[in-house]
Amino acid sequence: MGSENVETMQDFRKMRSFKNIVINPKLQWGMLGYFGFVALQTVGYLFYAAIEKNRGLHNIIGSLGIESPELAKMLERQEFLMSVEFAGIAVMYFLFFAGGLYLSHKIAGPIYKLQKHLRECREQGKLEHVTFRPGDFFTELSDEYNAFVDFVKTREQK
Helix, strand or coil: CHHHHHHHHHHHHHHHCHHHCCCCHHHHHHHHHHHHHHHHHHHHHHHHHHHHHHHHHHHHHHHHCCCCHHHHHHHHHHHHHHHHHHHHHHHHHHHHHHHHHHHHHHHHHHHHHHHHHHHHHHHHCCCCCCCCCCCCCCHHHHHHHHHHHHHHHHHHHC
16 A cells, blocks of 8 residues: 555656646647747737837927926836836736646647547556546547447447
């Protein structure tokens, strides 16, 4: 029992290690890369537009030769807001990445589990039901597979 428990704990730690955070690297990094690129382009454009707007205000005020404490305060506030926007963008991008990784697990996890289950069934020479985690996508795939297993087992009993 002691060595079985250690193996189980080692397997648990192995499953939860950082390098296993991605189940299907090709699928997950592809999804995250594509959507991350699109989000980064969008955010970059919006930030560039804000910088250009601020630069335009500076140029207009400078060309008019207006020296006003109110305008200086407004420009300062604009620069501060751009800093806040940039920090917010960084946080949103991190949340986007974390959410994308979570959702990609809901896609890659069931595929991985079914592949692993089919391999085990082939190696053991017997068909068993497969279950996915609650909240995973493609539960209809496991339902259909389990119905197939029941069909085969019923057919073998006849």
